Amino acid sequence: MILAGVLVVIGFGFVAARGLSGPEKAPPLDPPAPALGDVRAPAPAGQGLIPLVSPTPTTPASTPPTTRPVSRDQLRIAQGPVPGKVDLSKEGESDWVHWGLDGTYSLERDKGGRFRILEGTPTAPRFRHSLSPQTFTWIGGDPVATTPGTRTGIRTCGQGNGFTVTAPAGTTPRILKIYLGAVSARGKLTARLSTGKSTGSTLLDNRGGTLRTAVVTVAYQAPRSGQVRLTWTTDVAYGEGCAGVALEAATLS
DSSP: OHHHHHHHHHHHHHHHHHHHTOSOOOOOOOOOOOOTTOOOOOOOTTOOOOOOOOOOOOOOOOOOOOOOOOOOOEEEEEEEOOOSEEEHHHHOSSEEEEEOSSSTTOEEEETTSTTOSEEOOOSSOOEEEOOOSSEEEESSEESSOOEEEEOOEEEOOSTTOEEEEEEEESSSOEEEEEEEEEESEEEEEEEEETTSSOEEEEEEEEOSSSOEEEEEEEEEEOSSSEEEEEEEEEEEEOSSSSOEEEEEEEEEO
């Protein structure tokens, strides 16, 4: 009887203790599966949001260096000997002229040359000569259509006197040849572009009393339309007689 009473008392205390502690909590359930399209990768431990990496900017193609335009202001002068025979109509593709065939003021020229080569006003009286050691020929001329060969030309006397010759200039390269000479004098040829800054000059010296000849080649190009102007004058007169410069022919190509 005593043992049964003790067991009853112990069981009653156990039930009372469970009632005082409240209802037993249910074990936690597994988290629900995420909805489709809502999957997010967990951030690594100890790391916040990962910033987006900016795309590398595209490097523009390197700009080629600026190319300087080819200068069209050019003029070069070369002096050389005259061949034994000069065919003016063959050499002067654009125009040609010859001085002094029939007289002091006669001028023979390319009939189709359109007067591209022109002579300026002489600075002193001129004289016809037939002293050239070379001959000049042509066909298709005016007023003389053709000639098998002539040694004629024109000349002036005295220091500072001479001739001027002009031809068209522009962006197209051209070559002007002038056949000239000097007697007991030093001649100076100067070339200048009317629409450019380029100039050039050359000398022909002859202390003797016979005609010394040369051909001067002027290669030129101008920045815009204009003229090339050649001045052929007696720089120094050595003799007491008709010392000065002479002019025979010119061609343009």
